[in-house]
Amino acid sequence: FTNEPTGGTVTLGFNVPQTGPYADEGMDELRAFELAVEHLNNGGGCLDTFSSKALKGNGILGKQVKFVTGDTQTKSDAARASAKSMIEKDGAIMISGGSSSGVAVAVQGLCQEAGIIFMAGLTHSNDTTGKDKKKNGFRHFFNAYMSGAALAPVLQKAYGSDRKAYHLTADYTWGWTQQESIQAATEALGWQTVNNVLTPLAATDFSAYIAPVLNSGADVLILNHYGGNMVNSLTQAVQFGLRDKMANGKQFEVVVPLYSELMAKGAGANIKGVFGSTNWSWTLQDAGTQAFVKAFGAKYGFPPSNAAQTCYAQTLLYADAVERAGSFNPCAVAEALEGFEFDGLGNGPTLYRADDHQCFKDVLVMKGKESPANEYDALEVVEVTPRAQVEYAPDHPMFAGGDLGQCNPGA
Amino acid sequence: MNVKPDFSNSANQAATAPAFLSVWDLHAYYGESYIVQGVSFNVHEGEILALLGRNGAGKTSTLRAIARLGNPELRHGEIWLDHQPLHSMTSYQAASVGLGLVPEDRRIIPGLTVEENLQLAQIAPPIGWSIDRIYELFPRLGERRKQEGVTLSGGEQQMLAIGRALCRDIKVLLLDEPYEGLAPVIVDEIEKTLIKIKELGITTVIVEQNAVRALELSDRAVILDTGSVVFDGSAAEVLENEELRAEYLAI
C-alpha cells in the first residue's frame, strides 16, 4: 500500500491553513498535532484517559512518529498540492487537518485516490460525510445537521416557539447546508422562515444585508457565516441596534449556529448572549478534556480551541486504529475505525459510524458570556446536547447522494 | 563662495573677457554609449553663441548635460555659471540659479493648458516676464490660453516653449533649434525677440540647423563633430570660411 513505513519511523502529514484568514486556527491545530505526536511518542495527555488502551506511548506499532506540515491556504488547489507533496515527497501515511469544508472534501478525495487515510480537521458541512463521503476519510467534527438538532431545543426554551427567522447565508456549499439544516430544525419547532439572503463570501460590509432585516417582520436573525464573515456580520448587526430592538412584541435576537473560539474573540463584546454551537469546549469537566487542556495549557500557556481538540483527537484515533489493526494498511485502519466506540477524548462516549465515517458524540450549545474572566473565556456552555438527540439515519436526505465506495490502499 | 576656475589656457581661443558660462571638458554618456567626448567652451555675458554641427553631432546632448538633465549622464567635467558650479547641481537647482533651456522637441506638458504651462514656469523663483508680457510677445498664445498645450500647432508650441523660458528670470538661455517648424515671418519675429533678449543682458546659446541665420545673429560659434569641439571662434569667421562650412555644416 502507499507509503508503507519501512524504517523505524512513520510520517504523518498535518495540512493546515497557515496563510489566509484562518491562519490562526491553523496554528492552533498545528499546536495540537505537535502535542499529539509528543504524546504518541512519549505517552501522556489523553493516552491515559482514552478508553482504548492500545497506545503505549512508544510511537505507532513501535515506530517513532514524525510529522510534516503544509499550508492549505484555505484553497482546495493549494491544499491538494500540499497534501500531494506530503504523500509523494515525504511519504506521509495519513493526512489530517484543515479548516474549511471545501478543503476537507478536496483533500479527502485526493487521499481516497492516493490510498491514504484522511482524518478531517475542522469541517462542518454535511457534505463531508454526506454526498462527498469517502471510504478513506473520517470526520470527528460535528456537522451542520447536528448544530441544528442541538440548537433548536435551546432556542425554543429561550425564545419560544413563535418566532420569525431571517437567515443571512454565506453563498457557498457550507453556508447552504448549514442554512438548510437550521431552517429545518427551527421550522420543526414552529418557527417561520421569513427570508434567506445569500451573501458573497468576499463581503466585508454586511450593512446592506442587515438593514433590511429591520423592517422584514423577523424577530430572529440567523447568521450562517463563519470566520471573518461572521465577525463582521455579527458586529454590524449589533451596530445596527438589532439586539436592542423589539419586534413582534419580542426582544430581537441573533443566532450564530457555528461558533469558534477565535471568532468569538474577533467579535469581542458583540457576542454577549448570542447562542451558537461548538464541537467541544475547553471548559468541559470530563477527564479526557481536562487531560488535554492541562497538557496543552502547560505547553503553550493558553487553552486549546475546538479545532485543535479535533485535530488532537483525530491523530490519537488514527494511531489507535493502527495499533488495533496491527497494520498501517489504510484498509485495515479504516476497518478498525468503522463502528469504533470510545470514550475519554472529551465529549463523552463517541461512535465512529461505519455507514458514513461520521463521529457521533455530545454537541455543545454555547452562549457569549456576559462577563468573561479572561480573553479565553468568551463563551460558556449552555447545554451539552446528548448524542442521541443529534443522531440521524445514514440515508437522511441532507446527506444523500454519496457513496463511501471501496477502500483504496493505493499502490 | 565658489570661485570660477581659470580656464585661460583652455580650448577657448576667443576668450577676451572673463567667461560667464564656462563649460570645461564635458564627458557624457547615454548608458554605456559615450556621446559627449570632452566638450569645452566659454560664453561671455550678454553674448549669443551658436552651437552648430550635423545631425547626431551631440549638440542636444551637450545642452542637456549643461542643463543637468539625468540623461545623458555627466561623468566628468565642470560647468560654471556666474560663479556657480552647475556640475554639482541637479536640473532644478541649475534652473534656480538662472539657467533656461528650450528643449528640442519643445516638451509642452500634456494635460495642461497654455496658460498652465506658463504658470508652471512661475512657481519656483526666480520669476521673469509676466504671463501678460508673453502674450504681448506672442498674441497667438493669448488667443489660445485655455487650449491644451499639446494640441497647438507645431509653431505655436515653439512659441510656448520660448515663452515659458522667458517666464523665468534667466541669466543664460539655451535654445535647441528654436526656428524649427516656424513660418518664416515668425522666425523673423523670434529673431527680433532674441535680439531683445540679448539687449536685456541675457546670455544665449543657440543650436540651429539653419546655420546661416543663427550665425548672422550670433557673436561667436562653436562647431561640434562626433561629440567634440572642432571649431571655436567668431561667427563671422564661419560665415567667411567656406571650407569649414563645407566640412562640418555642409553649407
Add this chain to the structure above:
Amino acid sequence: MGILEVKNVNKRFGGLQALGNVNLSVAENTVHAIIGPNGAGKSTLLNVLVGKLIPDTGSVMFDGKSVLGRAPYEINQMGISRVFQTPEIFGDLTVMENMMIPCFAKRDGAFELNPLASVGKQTDIVERAEQMLIDMKMIDKRHMHAASMSRGDKRRLEIGMCLSQQPRLLLLDEPTAGMARADTNNTIDLLKQIKAERDITIAIIEHDMHVVFSLAERITVLAQGTPLVEDTPDKIKGHPKVREAYLGESA
C-alpha cells in the same frame, strides 16, 4: 480631376474654425506644397486626409473613392502614407525592423496571421527593407535602437518607412525640420529621384522655402483655415499677400 479631391471641408475645435471651406485638388504625379503661417490648419488638413480627424462637413475623395469614415489603416492601404510633424516611429524596435513593418503591411495587408513564419526567412521583405535603408543612407544603423537615434535620423527613417510602402500619395508634414542642410538636400534629391522613377503624388507641408521651391510644382497657401491662393511656385514667390502674411522679408 486630381487624384485627391478635397471639397468644402470644415473642421471646428470648440470655438476655433481650424479648417473653413477648404477646397483642394491635387493632380496625379505632381508635388503639391501646402504652406501657410503657423496654426493655419495644415496639419489638421493632413489629419483629415489620413483619417485621424473626421471633418464636420465636406468630402475627401482619393482616386475616386471617399476616404471619410474609414479607419487610418484602411486609408493607408488605399495608398496614402504620411510622415508626421514629430517623428512617429517604432522606438522600441531596431531600424531594420522599423523598415520591415511597412514592407509587410504592403505585402500582406492590414492583418496576416502567420505566427509560425520566420521574419528572417522573408527574403523579399528583408531585401526591400535593406534596399530602402541603403537609399536612405542608413544601412550602417540597421541594428540600432530607433529611439536612441538623433532626431534628424528618426525623421529620415520615417520618410524611408513611408516610401517603402510605395504609396500613391505621400503626405509629408515638415519632413526636413531639424534636419541638417546636407541631409535636407539629400532628402530633396531622394524625393526627386523617387518622383522620377515611379508614379507618385506628393503633398508636402514645409516652412523651409528652399525645400518648397526645389520640389513643388504647385503651391497652396493656407491661412486661418482657408486657402488663400493656389499657384505655381514662381507666382507664389512674388505674391504680395503671401509675402506679407507668410514669407516675411527674408524670402
Add this chain to the structure above:
Amino acid sequence: MLGLDKKDTTLLIVVAVLALFAPFLLNPFPTESALAQFNAGYPDLMQRFVIFGIFAIGFNILFGLTGYLSFGHAAFLGVGSYAAVWMFKLLGYNVVPGIILSVIVAGVFALLIGFISLRRSGIYFSILTLAFAQMSFAMAYSVLTPITNGETGLQVYSSDNPLFQTATDPNVPHLFGLVMRESYTMKVGAWSFSFNNGYYLCAILMLVAFYISIRIFRSPFGLMLRAVKSNQQRMNYTGLSARPYTLAAFVISGMYAGLAGGLLASMDPLAGAERMQWTASGEVVLMTILGGAGTLIGPVLGAGFIKYFENIFSKINESTLHGWFSWLPDPIEDPLVWLLEHFIGGGWALTLGTLFMLVVIFLPGGLVEGGQRIGRLISGKSRGTEDETGKPAATSHPAE
C-alpha cells in the same frame, strides 16, 4: 533546426535537456539528509513547474510582446480545468479529449472577453479583463455550482458513468492506459529520483508550447505585436490594423492558459474556483515580470521560482529548523530560529514578498537579467562592449 536560428535552437535544446533531466536536477540532496527539504523533484511540484511554465509562456505572448497587461488570465486557466474535468465526467479518464477541449473552450472564452476588452488599452484594458475574471470567479464559486461544484471544486464522482470508461480503464486520468499519477522511482545510493508519467506528458507539451512561442517571437506576427507595443499610432498609419493582432495574441495566450488548466486537471482531476480568482491572475503576472517579461525563457523561470517557494518553504516548520541548527549553542540557535521562523511555514509569503522586491530592485530585467549578469561574470566580458548601439543587451534582444 526546426526553423530556428542557432541561438534559439541552443535555447530550446537547453530547455529540453533541463526538462528531461528535471527529476535528477531537482533532487540534488540525498533523501534522508537535512537538506532533502529543499528537493523539489517530486511529481506534483515538477508538474506544477511545467504547467505554470506553459501558463506564463502564453501570458508572455500577450504581455511581453504587445504590452497589454491582462489581469484576468486565470479565468482561462479555470475554464480549461473545468472543461477537462467535464470531459472526464462525461467521456472517461483519458486525458486527450480533456486537454483538447480545454484549449478550445479557453480559446473561445478568450475570444469573447478579448473582443470586448481590447476596445480599450492600458489600465482600462487591465481592469476590464480583471472584471470579467472576477465575475467568472464569483459565479463559479456560488451561482454556477451545478456546473462547477462551487467551493469544493469540480470532481469526478463514481456515479458519473462516463461514456467511454470501460471496466479495464484505469480509474484515474491516463493517456491511453498510461496512468498520469504513476511514477517510476529510481534509487541511486542515498538518492531517489522519481520519473512520473504525468510530468513527462506536461514537459513534452511545455516544450511544444515553448517551441511555438519561439516561433511566434521570431515571426512577422510577433514583430507586429512588438510594433503594437511600441507605437500603435504609427502602426495604424502604416496600414496595419492593431485590433486583430492583439486579439489573436489574446486568444493564443488564452489557449495556452487553457492548456495549462487542462493539464492541471489531468494531473489531478479537480477544478477549484480559486483558480480563477484575481490572485491567480496576479500570480501569472508576477511570474512573467519576475522572470523577465518579453524574454523567451523568463516566464518559465518566474513560474518555477514562485511555485518553488510556495511549495517548499511552506513546508518547513519550526522543528525542522531546530533540527538543522541543533548543533549550534542554544543562545545562537534560538535567536536564529526565531528570525528564520518568520520566513518559513506560514511565513513563506514573507520570503516570496522579500524576494520579489530584491529581484525587481537589483535585477530590473528579472531573473533572466540575473542569469545574464552571471553569464557575463563568467565569460569576463565587460558591459560596455556588449553592443555598440548603447542600448543594454537585455532590451535590444528582447528574446534572450
Add this chain to the structure above:
Amino acid sequence: MDDIILQILNGLDKGSAYALIALGLTLIFGTLGVVNFAHGALFMIGAFCAVTLQKLLSLERIEVSATEKTAWGTPLEIKTPYAELWFGHDFGAAIIDWSVPLAILFAIPVMLAIGYVMERGLIKHFYKRPHADQILVTFGLAIVLQELIKHYYGANPIPTPAPSAFRGSFDFGVLLGFDAGSIIYPYWRMVYFAFSAVIIGAVFAFLQFTTFGMVVRAGMADRETVGLLGINIDRRFTIMFGLAAAVAGLAGVMYTPINSPNYHMGMDFLVLSFVVVVVGGMGSLPGAVLAGFLLGILESFASYSPIKNFFETWLFLPSIDQIIIYLVAIIILLTRPRGLMGRKGVMED
C-alpha cells in the same frame, strides 16, 4: 420606501469607504502614475495603528495570583490596565474607550512617516520603471507588510469598538415621518461618512486651490521639463505620497469599528479600489470619489433582496450583488473610454 432610504444610507456609507480608499490610491496611481499594490497595505496599517494604540493604552500590569490557578494548572494572572492605574479607573477606562478616535492623531504622523520612507526608500526609484516593475515591487512590499503584521498580531480579526458614546444608532424613521425604529442608522457610520466628507473636501481644497496639484500632474507627465523650470518635483512627489499614505491610513483607522481589522483586509480592498479608481477615470480625483459613491450605492441596492430576486427571476442573473461592481465597471468602461472623468493619456498605454 423606508428600506430604500436605508439602502441609500448604506450605499452612501459604503461609497464613502470606497471613495476614501480610492482617493488615496488615485493620488499615487492616477496622479503619480505608480501602480501601487501596497495601497491596501497602507489602509491595513492605518487600521492597525488603531489596534496598536488600543493595545498600548490597555497595556496591563500583570500580577500573579498566589492562590488561584487556571484550568491548565498555571497560576492565574490578574491584569490591570496601566491607564486605569495612572489616570484613575474612570478616566483610564474612558481613554481606552476612545482609542479609535485618538488613533487618528497617532496615525497621522505614523502614516506620513511610512509614506515618506516608502517613497524615498523605494518608490522614488520606480517612477521611470515600467508599470510591471512597479506592480512587482509594491506587491512584494504589500506582502512583506502584511506578513509582518500577521506575525505580530495574528490572522484573527481584532475587535476595535467605537467609543461607547457612538455605539448606538440614530433613528431616522421618526425624523422622516416613518415608524420609529424603521430607519435606524449607527452613529459610527454617520461619523465615518462625515469624516470621509471632511477628508475628501480637504484633499480637494489642497489640490484644487493651490498649484500643488497642477505641479504634480505636470511632473507626472514630464518630470524632466518640470525640473527645467526650477521645480523640485521630487519633494512634491514625496509630499503627495505621504498625503496619500495618510489618507489611506485614516480611512483604515476609522473603518476599524465597522469591520474588525485583520492582516489581509488591505488585499480584500485592493482590487476593488483599483476598479473604483479606473472606473472614475485615471488622474481624476472627483472621478474616483464619484465612482466610489456610485459603486457603493449600486452594490448596496444590488444586495437588497427584492432587487436580488428581481434580477434572478427576470434577468436570470442570480447573486447580482456578487458581480454588480464588475458588471457596472465593464459597462462604464465600454461606454466611456476613459471611465467617468478620466484625463486623456494617463496610463492609456
